[in-house]
Amino acid sequence: MSLFAVENLEKTYFGEITNTKVLKGLDFTIEAGEFVSIMGPSGSGKSTLLHILGFLADHTAGEYRFKDRRYEDHTDDEIARIRNADMGFVFQSFNLLPRQTVFENVQLPLMYSGRPESEWKERVEEVVEIVGLSHRLDYETYKLSGGEKQRVAIARALVNGPSVIFADEPTGNLDSKTGQAVMQTLQRLHDELGHTVILITHETFTAEHADRMIYIVDGLVEKDEPIKNRRNAKAEFSK
């Protein structure tokens, strides 16, 4: 059983004048524990694909199965539950609540998880430590640097122990050195903690930190192959 399976997946945006078909029939599977980068030029449909895989948007044709269950077989509450428990999102623009502390931001998914409140604090501290921000726990997030903000977002994505982490251009708003630090964290999540990571990027350099690359052009898979010489963010960071 694959974690993700898409067959002839299509997505069309219906406009008032014209309809735009963004995804034109994709086929692939992703297994649990993989580190996949989905790469493509801007406008290729990669972000749309991530939204569909992440249960944030639906597709218009073809089939999408998560853990062998079709997307359309889920109720709205089940979808919310999957977003909360199975998936962690890291966005290009961080999407933190600026007036709330690191602790409160990371705690947010726990609030919707139904887990007992007594477990929250320990869990937040645990993941904040993974991203190395324990000393910033009580800082309001607008006071943090870009790299720190992205690490808070990663901690938030991790807090419910999801099976998949989606990272949508996670280094897009960061300088190269900070970007490397973020990539290092993502590699650690995969290599040491065993998370499935799906990375969206338009940069070959960033994409090469994964084990496999799906290259999308104009709504179709052009290449889907393993990366032979995977970049090691830790080694590059210390250069």
Added chain:
Amino acid sequence: MPFKHVLITAFRSLRTHMSRSALTILGIVIGVAAIIIVMSLGQGAQNLILDQVSGLGPETIVLNPGGDTTDITSLLFAQSITQDDLDALERKQNVPNLVRTAPFVTIPDPIEYRGEVFRTTVMGGSVEHMATMLDFEVGDGQFYTQDDIDSRARVVVIGSDIKTDIFGNGRAVGEQIQIGERKFKVVGVIEDAGSIAGFNLGKIVMLPHTSAQTYITGNDFYNEVHLVADDAANVKKMAYDITLTLRDTHDIGFGEDDDFQVNTQETVIEQIETIVNIFTAFLIAVVSISLVVGGIGIMNIMLVSVSERTKEIGLRKALGARSKDILTQFLTEAIILTSIGGIIGTIIGALISLGVSVVLAQTVAEGWAFSFPVAGALLGVGVSATVGLIFGIYPANQASKKSPIEALRYE
């Protein structure tokens, strides 16, 4: 999401826009304050009136001639209660609980002193009964006695204001004033006691009812009789006994209407309460309009807030919030907002009512007491919370329907 955190999030969001939140609830504050003021002053007025009415004492029954209460002329000129009726009522076997009767005759004539005419309230009756009931005393001279009543003495007791009108600073006791065709001797002046139970004691002139019937009205009819029961608990039964006795003495057949009225203080109190309650309800209905207007203001601001926080809504949904969670969040904010408005309105309303009560008590209505309408406060806060619920549903529903991706893309 645990409700504690829904509340924390709601308070935090309202605090972020402190001045906007404050202005938003102004309509609710004014509406609830107005309701509290109307209810408080209504209750104050009711208490004041009831205080005056119950000045007669709960054991007193008032008997008036005339049956048709809708015809004012028939009431004014009704002649159905006589001394024979009183004698029948005073028989123990007829009305066993009766301990005292006090008949009154109202005299339409003015009084004259040395050719000058003074218009005032002249009534025949027992001044001692009035003094006991209304708790006043003689200021100068003395009250006429039962002996004066029995002997139809030509004596009067006058109020302090009418004494000043006629005699100025001079002494009134011993002087003669004219009522109708006859002269009466002033034997006492009532102390300056203001107004009690609706009677302006300063303007009153009283003489024995026997003298009034003999020398002025020329008949033996009474305009009002006070009948005092041995115990307030027996008033209802006594009213029934009085009715039966009078129907018997007046030969009123089965199915025919009474030609007299027996009013206990309870019936009078009920009538007054009904009138004040109707009036208060009407005013509340009017001021409730401001609550609706306030609610529309809340709806407007909540819609602005939903639009401003589109990105946050999207994020929360992406992190696992259900539509229901978002709906609860915004609805809670609306209800908290209006409830705070309700509480502030109640406090302001109570303070204004207190101020008005103090001013009223010192100026036009002595004895006016501030009363805080507990029911009004609960109603005010409850109604404002309901306003929040009703006018919050639409914006909260709009928020809950946002798609996470559309919302996250929103700038």
